[in-house]
Amino acid sequence: MDITKRQTLILKAIVDDYILTGIPVGSRTLSKKEELSISSATIRNEMADLEESGYLEQPHTSAGRMPSDKAYRLYVDTLMRVSALSKDEIEFIKAYLGSRIGQIENIVDATAKVLSELTNLTSLVLFPQFANAQLRRVQVVRIVGKKALVIFVFNTGMVKDVLIDVPADMDEKYFEMISNSLTETVANRGFFEAAEQLKKTVMGEMNSQRAFMEMLLQSVLENIRPKAEKEVVLGGTRKILEYPEYQDVEKAKNFLSLLETKDTLYSILTQASDVEFNIKIGHENAESALQDMSVVTATYRIGDQKIGSFGVIGPTRMDYARIISVLEFVGASINEILKYHLDT
Amino acid sequence: MDITKRQTLILKAIVDDYILTGIPVGSRTLSKKEELSISSATIRNEMADLEESGYLEQPHTSAGRMPSDKAYRLYVDTLMRVSALSKDEIEFIKAYLGSRIGQIENIVDATAKVLSELTNLTSLVLFPQFANAQLRRVQVVRIVGKKALVIFVFNTGMVKDVLIDVPADMDEKYFEMISNSLTETVANRGFFEAAEQLKKTVMGEMNSQRAFMEMLLQSVLENIRPKAEKEVVLGGTRKILEYPEYQDVEKAKNFLSLLETKDTLYSILTQASDVEFNIKIGHENAESALQDMSVVTATYRIGDQKIGSFGVIGPTRMDYARIISVLEFVGASINEILKYHLDT
C-alpha cells in the first residue's frame, strides 16, 4: 500500500497543478516540469499504479488524472509546504481587521470579508458563542420616556443590548435595584445556568412590578440565548461562480442554497471547534451536500478560552497550504484584537 | 403614434404572457387565448404595426415578439390591473414583520426577506436615514471598568449605541455632566448641524479631559454619520439564478457584482425617495449596468416624515402589478410598526 518516493513526488506535482488549473493533468504536462526529469511513459506507469492505490482518478480513459480525496488527505498531512504570507497580505489583513475594533459584529464581518478576499473562497465565521461565555453584569438604563436599554456585559468583554418598554413612571432607583439584583443572579454563570436562576428569582418575586419583570425576563432570555440561525456570518458567497467547475448554474444554485440553511453551516463550525485546524475533504464531510467540497476551519479564542471558529468552504481543489497560512494569521490577529477587548 | 384599442389589448396579452414565461410570444399562441378571438394572421398584422411604433421587439425574424421598454412603460402606466394580495400573503407578511418588532435592524432584515420571498426577486431596503432624523438625546453610561456605552436617541424613536474606552477613574458625575452637555448641544439637530455644533463645543472646552472628549467626539461622529456603504440591506440575492435569462453564469456574475457595489444601490434608493412608487424600466435607469433591468421602489416613513425606501430589482420582465401590491402592503406594515416605535 505504501507508495514510493518518486510516486510521492509525482502525486504532489499533480495535486499542485490540479489545484491551480482544475484540468486533469496528463503525463506529458508533468514530464515537461523541470523538477521531474522523467519521461512521460514512466510517469504513465507510475500514474497507473497511483490510480490502483486510490490516489488518482480519471474522468474518462483519454483524459489526464486528477487527485482523489485520499490524495488530498495525503497532500494536506505530509506533502504540502505551508509558506508564510507575503508582506502585502499581512498588511492587508492588519489594515482590514485593525480598523474594525469596536463592536464584535464589525470584527466578525471584517473577518469574513478578509478571508474570502484572500482565499477567493466563501468564508464562514461563527459568532462568539455566548453559551460558553459567562455573564458579568446586567444593567437597565432609562433612555427616554417609556424606553429603556438592557445591557449585558460578558466576561469576555463583549457587550450586547436590547431596547425594552418600561412604565413611564418607574423610578430610577428601581432600575438600579433591578440592575443589581439581575447582576447578582446571573454573574459568573453561563447561559443555561443563568436562565434557570433567573426564572427562579422572578417566580419568587411577588411585588407590584411582576408583569414588568416577566417582560424583562423574556427579553433577557431571548437576547442572551445563543441563536444558531443568526450566528454564522458569510463572506464572498459569489466567489464560487469564478470556478470553472461551477459554470453550471444548477451546481452553483445548489451550493448557494446550501449556504442559506445556516443550520448546516453552524454544525460544521461547531463540531470543528475541538482542534486547532480542521480540514474535511470531500466525502470526509458528514453532510451529503458537501461530498465534493472541502471545508477548512480554525478556532479563535479569548485568552485560552475557545469562543468560536471560522474558515472557508469550496471545491476540494483548493489551495490548502495557502488557506492554512491565511487562517493561522487571521486567527492570531483576532485573538489579539479580542484580547484588547478583554482588557477592561 | 396612437395605438388602437385592439392593439392595446394585444399588447397587454403579450406583456402578460412574456412576464410569465420569458419566451417571445407568437401570433398563434395569442390567437388561442379566449379573451382575444382574432385569427393569428390579423394578430400578425397588428404586431407588425406595434413593432413599427416601438412597442415590440423581435430577437430574430422567425421568433415571436417581446415587449420593449416602451411597452412596459405603457403597461405599468395604464394597462396593468393591480389586484389585492391574497389572505395567505397578507398573513405571511404580518407574521414575518410583526414578530420582528424591536431593533430596527430586525425590521430591515425582515423586510428584505419578505420582499424577496414574495416577489422572487432581489430586494433592497435602505436603512432609516439618520441624516434626516434629529437627535434627541445622548447618554454616556459606564458599563464596567474602562468600558462605557454612548447611547444616541433619535426623534424617530431609534436608538444606536457604541462602546468606548474611558479612564477608569472617571467620575460618575462627570458622565452625567457630559451626557447633559452633549444632549444640549445636539438636541433637535440633524447630523451635519449636530456635528458642526459638537466641534465648536469641544474646541471651546479646555478642561483636563480634553483628550477624552476628543476621543468621544470622534466615536460620536463616526456613529451618527450616515454610511452609504452600510445602509442598504439585500434579500434573495440568488433568486436571479432561477430566471432562464440568467442561466448564463457570466450574466449572473455581473448582476451579483452589481449588488456588491452598494454605492449604486444606495443612489438608486435615495434618488427614488421623492415619489411614492418609483418604477425604472430598462434604459430609464441612469446606470449602464441596469440597462436591461427594472427597479421598483417605494418609500417608508415615520409619521409623515420619509426616512427610507425599499424595493426590488430584477429583469425588465417582472410582474409589476403584483410587485406594486406587495410593496404597498409591506410599506403600510412598516409604517405601522415604526409608528409603534415612535410612541414613546
Place this chain on the structure above:
DNA sequence: TTTAGCACTCTATCAAGAAGAGTGCTAACA
C-alpha cells in the same frame, strides 16, 4: 377588414466526421 394559405427565414437539434489529448501496451535500450 379579416382570414386562409404558403413560401421564406431563422433556430435548435442531431448525427457524422475530424482533430486533439492522453492513455496502455509492447519492444527496445541502458
Place this chain on the structure above:
DNA sequence: TGTTAGCACTCTTCTTGATAGAGTGCTAAA
C-alpha cells in the same frame, strides 16, 4: 531491471451539414 520511444486505441470536443419546427410576411380570397 528500470526507463523510454513508438504506436494503436479511446474518448472528448469542435465543426459541419441536414432536418424539423416555429413563426413571420405577403398575397389573394372571403
